Amino acid sequence: MKVLVTPKAAVLDPQGAAVRDAMQHLGMPEVRSVRIGKYLEIDIDGDAAQVESKLRELCRDLLSNPVIEDYQLEKA
């Protein structure tokens, strides 16, 4: 399973802003914004579908913080 965690739009992402500035500085003025999140690869024993609801619960409670982040769960 793959989990993508990204900062919510309303949350300041100074890392993303610094990378955007660097990209613009390196000859890509077209870069309008960069948001930096996290990517998790999770190996699961057995049938992943059986544990999906538990995984979703942990995406919300542990892997992301819903106050500042959104997550997407993707089947590998």
Next chain:
Amino acid sequence: MKFAVIQFPGSNCDQDCIAALDGLDDAHAEYVWHKETSLAGYDAIVLPGGFSYGDYLRCGAIARFSPIMQAVRNEAAQGKLVIGVCNGFQILCEAGLLPGALVRNRGLRFVCAMTKVRIEVDHSPFTLGLTKGAELRIPVAHGEGCFFADEPTLCGLNANRQVIMRYVDGNPNGSIEDIAGICNRERNVFGLMPHPDRACEERLGSSDGAKIFRSMIEWVARKQARAA
């Protein structure tokens, strides 16, 4: 007055807290390992600063699931005083005991500096003896201390007078509305990024941090006197 100072793997201000509290009149502090499950017998709980679980994933994200946190939650629900300093504040937010979250400093740099904070609420267990508008000098040391809350949460914090202190003369981390410390609605759980534990003796540059701990001691003493 007995304080519990919770030790998570990666806490590094636990000793500062013990030293600061033991140096105050009528106070005694003990370490409590995060694997413990009870906080009975303590009058107040301190979540110290540091880098619990190496700040992996997010600051405080893993520590909030430590066994002791269920006891912290239960004691907080009973009205016991809980103070979270720096990483302790981050843990309280992650645990949902305080609203909002602490994210990377706006300037991206770890900030280690003396700050000045203004007391916004004088009738709290953490600010007895302080007047609204009083300014305290307390140092910060953090990389993720930028307080964030969405608009409805922020409105609630202001309307319920839960913002206990704000930075003045400079905001070290980009915190929304210069917020340095907030409490819960019930006013017994307090989180702040500045380290009162590092400002309890004049030779450390300030003794203003002791005012917060003394307030807690006074509040507990009054509560015990009322109960007697």
